[in-house]
Amino acid sequence: MAQINPHINFNGNAEEAFNFYKSVFGGEFLKIIRFREIANDEFPVPDHEANKIMHIALPIGQNILMANDVPEIMGRTNENENRSKISISTESKEEADKLFNGLSANGQIEMPITDSPWGSYFGMFRDKYGIEWMVEFDPNYKGQI
Numbered sequence: 156m157a158q159i160n161p162h163i164n165f166n167g168n169a170e171e172a173f174n175f176y177k178s179v180f181g182g183e184f185l186k187i188i189r190f191r192e193i194a195n196d197e198f199p200v201p202d203h204e205a206n207k208i209m210h211i212a213l214p215i216g217q218n219i220l221m222a223n224d225v226p227e228i229m230g231r232t233n234e235n236e237n238r239s240k241i242s243i244s245t246e247s248k249e250e251a252d253k254l255f256n257g258l259s260a261n262g263q264i265e266m267p268i269t270d271s272p273w274g275s276y277f278g279m280f281r282d283k284y285g286i287e288w289m290v291e292f293d294p295n296y297k298g299q300i
Contacts, residue, residue: 157213158218159218160221161218161220162223162291163220163286164222164224164225164232165208165222165223165225165232165284166224166225166234167207167229168284170187170208171284172282172286173208173211173213173222175282175283176213176258177213178257179238179253179254180215182213182215183214184211184213185214186212187208187210188208189206189208190204193209201227201228202284204224204226205230207224207226208222208223208224210222210223211223215243216283217276220241234285235285238289239287241289242289242290243288243289243290243291244296245250245292246292248276251276251291251292252268254290255278255280255282255290257288258280258288259280259288261283262280262282262283263281264278264279265279265280265281266278266279267288270275271291273285273296274293275291275293275294276292277290277291278290
């Protein structure tokens with residue numbers, strides 16, 4: 156079966172953000188590639204962007220959270236975009252609280268985590284890097300949507 160993995164674009168702070176995500180979720184990076192590693196005559200990389208992240212991957216459960224820094228030549232990523240969110244389904248309220256509180260630190264809470272009208276434990280926020288998250292524990296969820 157196909158697997159969906161979220162991918163995030165950053166404006167030069169992908170490594171900082173992913174070290175933060177790693178501190179909350181745990182685990183180890185699968186891969187870190189810097190722009191200097193792929194630089195060549197056909198794809199020159201300015202010195203000030205050489206250490207930025209071309210690709211980073213952090214496994215979280217059965218999925219992989221991936222990201223990169225967008226080279227300045229391509230313009231800035233809109234950090235206030237709100238067309239998508241990363242949704243986390245947890246195995247307990249305690250895990251939901253841990254992830255919600257950890258990831259939302261210094262961010263902007265849109266909906267505090269609490270029991271929802273639809274029967275789950277749910278909250279939404281934008282983290283300190285502008286990424287939007289939803290955290291949910293559904294006691295009736297049996298692995299099928």
